[in-house]
């Protein structure tokens with residue numbers, strides 16, 4: 333299969349540090365066996381990534397599903413109770429929240445299925461989805477493409493600009509939620525997997541997916 337240069341570039345840039353570390357393992361120079369025969373490291377990208385995350389995929393999915401089993405009934409009730417003229421919104425983190433960042437090494441990255449299921453329900457019921465990420469601005473287009481490719485309807489995507497890169501992540505993310513509220517939206521839920529996604533208020537309810545003590549970005 334011939335791939336366009338930009339697609340190759342995207343496939344390298346739109347991955348997490350953990351995945352890049354896995355790539356380094358995969359592309360490490362061949363080592364020599366005892367008899368002098370060159371051999372390649374046996375670890376696959378997938379296993380190296382899973383090792384970096386220190387949690388297996390099935391466990392992660394089960395843990396995410398447990399959280400979204402709480403979130404979805406709340407969203408259904410809250411959406412049904414929308415006030416007249418209310419513009420409802422949900423704010424999502426991206427890495428290891430809406431996308432399987434540390435568990436997939438492809439581009440586009442697959443959606444985190446339990447979160448996509450809830451997002452789909454919300455967007456089909458008139459809720460706007462906003463994505464607030466610490467990813468740098470250079471990743472805006474590949475990230476937006478990835479989200480929409482997976483089935484998320486993106487009403488807004490906020491990446492970090494040059495000046496934001498030096499700000500505290502929680503403060504940066506909170507400021508984006510304030511901006512969304514100032515645009516007239518009611519943020520009925522904020523869903524992320526790190527404490528810095530969720531602290532700072534400006535959401536009626538927060539849902540915390542696992543980060544396993546900071547191992548998942």
Ligand SMILES: [Mg+2]
Pocket residue numbers: 425426427428429524525526548549
């Ligand atoms: Mg995250």
